[in-house]
Amino acid sequence: xxGIVDVAARAGVSVATVSRALRGLPGVSDATREQVRKIAAExxxxxxxxxxxxxxxxxxxxxxxxxxxxxxxxxxxxxQGAQEVLxxxxxxxxxxxxxxxxxxxxxxxxxxxxRKRVDALLITSLPLTPDEVEALHAMxxxxxxxxxxxxxxxxxxxxxxxxxxxxxxxxxKLGHRDIAFAGGDPDDRxxxxxxxxxxxxxxxxxxxxxxxxxxxxxxxxxxxVEAGVAAFAELWERRVKPTAVFAVSDEVAMGVMYEANRxxxxxPEDLSVVGVDDHDMSWLFGLTTVAQDVREEGRIAARTLxxxxxxxxxxxxxxxxxxxxxxxRSSTAPPA
Amino acid sequence: xxGIVDVAARAGVSVATVSRALRGLPGVSDATREQVRKIAAExxxxxxxxxxxxxxxxxxxxxxxxxxxxxxxxxxxxxQGAQEVLxxxxxxxxxxxxxxxxxxxxxxxxxxxxRKRVDALLITSLPLTPDEVEALHAMxxxxxxxxxxxxxxxxxxxxxxxxxxxxxxxxxKLGHRDIAFAGGDPDDRxxxxxxxxxxxxxxxxxxxxxxxxxxxxxxxxxxxVEAGVAAFAELWERRVKPTAVFAVSDEVAMGVMYEANRxxxxxPEDLSVVGVDDHDMSWLFGLTTVAQDVREEGRIAARTLxxxxxxxxxxxxxxxxxxxxxxxRSSTAPPA
DNA sequence: CTGAAAGCGCTTACAG
DNA sequence: CTGAAAGCGCTTACAG
Numbered sequence: 001x002x003g004i005v006d007v008a009a010r011a012g013v014s015v016a017t018v019s020r021a022l023r024g025l026p027g028v029s030d031a032t033r034e035q036v037r038k039i040a041a042e043x044x045x046x047x048x049x050x051x052x053x054x055x056x057x058x059x060x061x062x063x064x065x066x067x068x069x070x071x072x073x074x075x076x077x078x079x080q081g082a083q084e085v086l087x088x089x090x091x092x093x094x095x096x097x098x099x100x101x102x103x104x105x106x107x108x109x110x111x112x113x114x115r116k117r118v119d120a121l122l123i124t125s126l127p128l129t130p131d132e133v134e135a136l137h138a139m140x141x142x143x144x145x146x147x148x149x150x151x152x153x154x155x156x157x158x159x160x161x162x163x164x165x166x167x168x169x170x171x172x173k174l175g176h177r178d179i180a181f182a183g184g185d186p187d188d189r190x191x192x193x194x195x196x197x198x199x200x201x202x203x204x205x206x207x208x209x210x211x212x213x214x215x216x217x218x219x220x221x222x223x224x225v226e227a228g229v230a231a232f233a234e235l236w237e238r239r240v241k242p243t244a245v246f247a248v249s250d251e252v253a254m255g256v257m258y259e260a261n262r263x264x265x266x267x268p269e270d271l272s273v274v275g276v277d278d279h280d281m282s283w284l285f286g287l288t289t290v291a292q293d294v295r296e297e298g299r300i301a302a303r304t305l306x307x308x309x310x311x312x313x314x315x316x317x318x319x320x321x322x323x324x325x326x327x328x329r330s331s332t333a334p335p336a
Numbered sequence: 337x338x339g340i341v342d343v344a345a346r347a348g349v350s351v352a353t354v355s356r357a358l359r360g361l362p363g364v365s366d367a368t369r370e371q372v373r374k375i376a377a378e379x380x381x382x383x384x385x386x387x388x389x390x391x392x393x394x395x396x397x398x399x400x401x402x403x404x405x406x407x408x409x410x411x412x413x414x415x416q417g418a419q420e421v422l423x424x425x426x427x428x429x430x431x432x433x434x435x436x437x438x439x440x441x442x443x444x445x446x447x448x449x450x451r452k453r454v455d456a457l458l459i460t461s462l463p464l465t466p467d468e469v470e471a472l473h474a475m476x477x478x479x480x481x482x483x484x485x486x487x488x489x490x491x492x493x494x495x496x497x498x499x500x501x502x503x504x505x506x507x508x509k510l511g512h513r514d515i516a517f518a519g520g521d522p523d524d525r526x527x528x529x530x531x532x533x534x535x536x537x538x539x540x541x542x543x544x545x546x547x548x549x550x551x552x553x554x555x556x557x558x559x560x561v562e563a564g565v566a567a568f569a570e571l572w573e574r575r576v577k578p579t580a581v582f583a584v585s586d587e588v589a590m591g592v593m594y595e596a597n598r599x600x601x602x603x604p605e606d607l608s609v610v611g612v613d614d615h616d617m618s619w620l621f622g623l624t625t626v627a628q629d630v631r632e633e634g635r636i637a638a639r640t641l642x643x644x645x646x647x648x649x650x651x652x653x654x655x656x657x658x659x660x661x662x663x664x665r666s667s668t669a670p671p672a
Numbered sequence: 673c674t675g676a677a678a679g680c681g682c683t684t685a686c687a688g
Numbered sequence: 689c690t691g692a693a694a695g696c697g698c699t700t701a702c703a704g
Contacts, residue, residue, distance in 0.1 A: 001451065003697060014675045019699060029673060048452040050389035051697035054680040059386060061430070072616070076412050083433060092453060094397070095429050097419060115337065116384040117428060225620065258620050280408070281617060284561065284594050339681060350691045355683060365689060387681035390696040 002043045011039045022047065049092070061092040062305060063118035065110075067126050073251065073279050074223070074294055078124045078146050081298025089306055094118055098126065111135045120305040122146065122298075127190035128153070142308035144301040148193050149319055156301045156320045158292045160194055164201020166326050167246045167274045167290050172209055175334045176244040176272060179206065180217040182231035182256055183248025195248050198276065202246055216240050221252045228255020236263055243272065243335035250275035250282045250289050257285060257331065268333035278327055286330035297322055338379045347375045358383065385428070397428040398641060399454035401446075403462050409587065409615050410559070410630055414460045414482050417634025425642055430454055434462065447471045456641040458482065458634075463526035464489070478644035480637040484529050485655055492637045492656045494628045496530055500537020502662050503582045503610045503626050508545055511670045512580040512608060515542065516553040518567035518592055519584025531584050534612065538582055552576050557588045564591020572599055579608065579671035586611035586618045586625055593621060593667065604669035614663055622666035633658055 008015040013032060021028045021036035028036075039045075053059045064082055066075040083093045094117060098110055111132070114121065121136065125147030128136075133152045136143050145155040171179050181202050183195040199218065206213050219234045221227035228247060232255070235242065245260075247253035253275030257267055265271045275282065278291030300320060308314065344351040349368060357364045357372035364372075375381075389395045400418055402411040419429045430453060434446055447468070450457065457472065461483030464472075469488045472479050481491040507515050517538050520531040535554065542549045555570045557563040564583060568591070571578065581596075583589035589611030593603055601607045611618065614627030636656060644650065 005697080015698080016675060016677095016700080017673085020674090023699095027673060032673080044448055046448045046452060048389075048697055050386040050395060050452070051680095052699070053384075053386035054390065054682085054697080055699040057680080072412065076408065079431075080433075083431060087433065093431050095415075095419060095431050097416075097423065112380055112382045116382060116386070225617070254617070254620055281561065281590070284590055285620075341681080351682080352684080352691060352693095353689085356690090359683090363689060368689080384681055387696095388683070390681080390698085391683040393696080 002045045004045070004047065007036065007040050007043055007045050010043065011036050058119050059092075059117060060090070061094050061118045062086050062120045062122060062302070063094045063096055063114050064122045064124065065096040065098055065114075065126065066124045067098060074147075074249070074277065075124050077280075077294035078122075078298040078301075081295035082122050082302040083298075084295075085299050085302040085306070091119075091306075111139065115139050115141070120144075120309055122301050122305060123150075123153075124298075125194070127188070127192035129190060140313070142305045142313055144305050146297050146301045152317055154304070154316055154318050154320075156297045156304070156322060158297075158324045159321050160197035161201040161204070163276055163290045163292075163324055164198040164203075164246070165205045166201070166324065167198075167276065168202045168205035170274060170288070170326055170328070170332065171244045171246065171272060172205060174244075174272065174332060177209075177211050178214075178217065178240075178242045178244070180219065180235055180240070180242035180245045181213075181248075182219050182221045182228060182235075182245055182252050184218070184220045185222050186220050198246075198248055214240070217242055221248060221255075223249045223251055225251045225255040225258070228252035228257075229259040230255070232256045232259035232263075243270075244332070245271065245273050247273060247275045250277040250279035250287060253287055253289070253331075254279075254282075254285055257287070267331050269336060272332040272335070274332055282327075283329065288329045288332040289327050291325045291327045292322060338381045340381070340383065343372065343376050343379055343381050346379065347372050394455050395428075395453060396426070397430050397454045398422050398456045398458060398638070399430045399432055399450050400458045400460065401432040401434055401450075401462065402460045403434060410483075410585070410613065411460050413616075413630035414458075414634035414637075417631035418458050418638040419634075420631075421635050421638040421642070427455075427642075447475065451475050451477070456480075456645055458637050458641060459486075459489075460634075461530070463524070463528035465526060476649070478641045478649055480641050482633050482637045488653055490640070490652055490654050490656075492633045492640070492658060494633075494660045495657050496533035497537040497540070499612055499626045499628075499660055500534040500539075500582070501541045502537070502660065503534075503612065504538045504541035506610060506624070506662055506664070506668065507580045507582065507608060508541060510580075510608065510668060513545075513547050514550075514553065514576075514578045514580070514671075516555065516571055516576070516578035516581045517549075517584075518555050518557040518564060518571075518581055518588050520554070520556050521558050522556050534582075534584055550576070553578055557584060557591075559585045559587060561587045561591040561594070564588035564593075565595040566591070568592045568595035568599075580668070581607065581609050583609060583611045586613040586615035586623060589623055589625070589667075590615075590618075590621055593623070603667050605672060608668040608671070610668055618663075619665065624665045624668040625663050627661045627663045628658060 004015045008018045021033040049060045064079050086093050120142040123145040128150050145153050203213050219231040221231040245256050253273050260271050275289040278289045340351045344354045357369040385396045400415050422429050456478040459481040464486050481489050539549050555567040557567040581592050589609050596607050611625040614625045
């Protein structure tokens with residue numbers, strides 16, 4: 001495997017010069033630089049990131065961590081966006097799946113490992129304990145989170161309360177008043193704010209038109225299709241008869257629609273359903289949704305990371321809020 | 337950042353002993369090993385992979401490369417399976433998206449980069465030129481491909497011809513004879529065999545019952561929902577009236593179903609549709625499909641890579657063929 | 673503009 | 689069982 005000394009020997013210069021020439025550092029004559037580049041290309045030389053990491057302390061890699069087993073689309077989309085900009089800048093992307101919740105000790109340990117492996121960290125939609133936030137700060141590397149607001153950490157996200165209002169107001173405007181909310185995880189001990197915030201928007205919108213939300217119309221659902229199925233089944237069992245459901249995500253909405261269909265309800269005639277995300281497949285279901293550009297959120301986070309990698313960590317904890325947009329399709333209509 | 341010398345100092349031993357103790361190498365007394373472990377844990381010491389990579393030539397990372405922009409689910413699932421087993425063995429997973437086809441030069445260059453970054457490579461469903469195969473061999477690292485058979489490289493895949501037969505025979509058994517095939521990429525210059533093989537199975541099955549496949553009933557479709565939509569639109573324009581469609585993947589099938597619905601056809605009354613994969617969302621559509629366990633294929637490939645990493649490259653080019661299973665749901669029925 | 677040399681944090685023969 | 693030392697392939701003050 002050709003190394004820097006091979007290039008140096010062949011070019012008749014020192015390895016220091018090769019290093020400087022290839023990385024575009026100043027202090028190399030144009031002629032020398034050109035010569036070195038040519039020879040490096042001929043030899044197919046490429047610097048070893050491991051070897052470069054030792055003196056510089058930079059690995060050239062960025063870690064993208066996602067909760068394993070959590071509903072897939074969102075994390076995939078964030079990662080894709082991030083990967084796109086990171087690779088374009090020559091950074092490697094290391095993917096880490098961490099077990100969700102509970103196994104907290106294990107996760108902190110993970111961060112120890114990460115410290116020597118990545119230059120920066122992008123965390124997708126993971127609830128973090130204060131301990132973990134502290135561990136992240138101790139890494140002394142740029143960190144961005146996409147999804148929730150995590151105190152002490154900068155993030156890219158949407159205004160979840162507004163999302164809840166937009167979805168609910170759309171249903172209200174159509175004439176619905178018996179609107180169910182499918183979302184929230186009763187087992188969450190980490191205070192993951194996304195579902196609760198969306199529900200706040202839902203509650204606010206209802207109260208604004210003088211409707212006090214019926215607690216029986218709120219059913220828990222994590223961010224998966226299966227949870228949506230279970231959520232509608234639960235509504236059915238409670239014998240409450242909402243004319244519409246606001247689902248905390250499109251995947252949940254898909255599950256709700258599936259189960260409602262199975263129980264003989266037609267959508268939107270018997271039940272209106274609105275979700276959140278604009279999942280790649282939502283149009284297939286004619287799903288009305290509050291759309292967010294998840295890939296773009298990944299890109300923004302990655303760019304911010306890159307800036308900090310260049311300019312140095314500024315310890316900012318700013319929250320970037322990305323626009324959201326109601327996309328009306330065929331899953332919502334006035335109540336019968 | 338605590339390094340090996342800190343641990344050594346604190347434990348009153350040499351760094352060599354720390355290195356051996358922590359990695360479970362022989363030649364360390366139990367007492368010493370225990371002591372070193374304890375102190376390493378106290379100090380939160382974790383070896384630097386970059387530093388270790390230099391003397392060993394092993395980065396502790398495996399690269400997973402997928403075509404960018406290609407239909408997403410399959411690649412995500414393969415990666416998930418692979419990541420699961422790789423992480424469990426302490427390997428990092430580096431994700432690379434490569435541009436598809438055409439920009440061939442760029443891709444070969446990518447491989448130069450990869451050489452010094454990963455210990456092994458898992459390639460998902462990417463057509464490779466002979467040049468590229470040679471470049472991979474030159475890396476002298478274990479390589480596995482998941483999806484197609486690539487001459488000269490070991491792979492994990494399903495029997496695509498059989499898949500085509502299974503799907504088509506299912507439709508034939510239901511009484512269909514006018515069966516369309518949606519799949520194949522007219523722009524493919526690299527001979528990616530998956531679609532063609534599935535079509536061979538389709539042709540064989542039809543001929544077996546004395547039906548000569550009508551060329552007008554074959555429409556091109558890459559592996560995306562959008563391609564499925566376009567494929568059905570094309571059939572519609574040709575004014576051929578198949579009673580059933582065999583789609584080369586579930587995503588294509590979903591697109592076909594969507595567009596058929598939009599044109600006023602009911603499924604399965606007016607049109608039966610069968611796909612391939614058992615995509616995570618196929619059950620939502622009631623889609624009949626030839627199922628494969630894609631995550632498991634990723635796991636198998638990763639395990640094989642790990643074996644070779646331990647036992648040394650054996651230069652094998654064996655092809656592991658994974659079972660496939662017809663899952664009948666509500667998108668197929670006898671023709672009207 | 674260029675080079676000699678120290679050093680990054682590990683691993684691994686080689687000695688004892 | 690343990691340690692001293694060389695070496696992995698780079699980068700970067702420091703000198704010139």
